[in-house]
Amino acid sequence: MKLIGTPASPFVRKTRIAFLEKKIDVAFEVEDVWNPESTLPTLNPLCKVPTLVMDDGGVMFDSRVIVEYADTLSPVGHLIPSSGKEKAAVKTWEALCDGVLDAAVLARMERNWGPRGQNRSEDWINRQLDKINGGLKSIAEGLGQNTWCYGNQFSLADIAVGSVCGYLLFRFPEIRWQEEYPHLASFYEKLSKRPSFKETPHPV
Numbered sequence: 691m692k693l694i695g696t697p698a699s700p701f702v703r704k705t706r707i708a709f710l711e712k713k714i715d716v717a718f719e720v721e722d723v724w725n726p727e728s729t730l731p732t733l734n735p736l737c738k739v740p741t742l743v744m745d746d747g748g749v750m751f752d753s754r755v756i757v758e759y760a761d762t763l764s765p766v767g768h769l770i771p772s773s774g775k776e777k778a779a780v781k782t783w784e785a786l787c788d789g790v791l792d793a794a795v796l797a798r799m800e801r802n803w804g805p806r807g808q809n810r811s812e813d814w815i816n817r818q819l820d821k822i823n824g825g826l827k828s829i830a831e832g833l834g835q836n837t838w839c840y841g842n843q844f845s846l847a848d849i850a851v852g853s854v855c856g857y858l859l860f861r862f863p864e865i866r867w868q869e870e871y872p873h874l875a876s877f878y879e880k881l882s883k884r885p886s887f888k889e890t891p892h893p894v
């Protein structure tokens with residue numbers, strides 16, 4: 691299996707952490723999705739990462755599908771409850787975190803896309819920043835003073851939250867969420883000590 695992605699993408703990081711936690715070997719192939727010569731559209735018409743290529747040539751995306759698939763591949767450390775409200779609750783954590791990341795990526799694109807000074811919409815950026823801040827508040831409230839985001843063991847919810855924290859530190863260091871949410875900050879510090887997080891840093 692081959693996971694196509696970039697170390698800068700939080701969605702890619704989420705899937706890499708999941709594979710590492712599940713102790714599943716997957717080759718990592720770095721792809722620049724912004725390069726007009728990229729051949730990724732021949733595999734994924736959306737030209738987005740992560741994209742997973744299976745040994746039989748089958749292709750899978752997006753990160754939510756890949757993570758759910760990864761969880762079925764080994765009995766090690768279940769990341770997603772098998773059914774019902776428990777499964778929906780963990781997937782809702784993931785949806786919340788992915789939503790924050792979507793907003794962060796959109797805000798960054800709006801700031802940086804194309805030549806300097808070209809058609810920036812502050813309203814659009816602020817709309818996305820509101821989603822980031824609202825999402826962070828909701829994440830911090832959901833975590834409360836608990837050890838894990840959902841239930842009493844590590845799950846996909848924790849990977850998703852860790853992916854948000856790591857990406858915001860990487861691309862939005864000006865958002866001072868650690869001061870506002872100290873338990874979330876120490877939670878991320880704890881996650882960062884896991885080999886799966888250590889092995890998948892965003893670039894410096």
Ligand SMILES: N[C@@H](CCC(=O)N[C@@H](CS)C(=O)NCC(=O)O)C(=O)O
Pocket residue numbers: 698699700701723736737738739740752753754788795
């Ligand atoms: N919902 C997707 C989002 C993936 C995504 O937005 N990836 C970004 C990199 S962070 C990308 O490939 N962007 C390229 C593009 O939008 O053309 C997932 O969860 O995998």
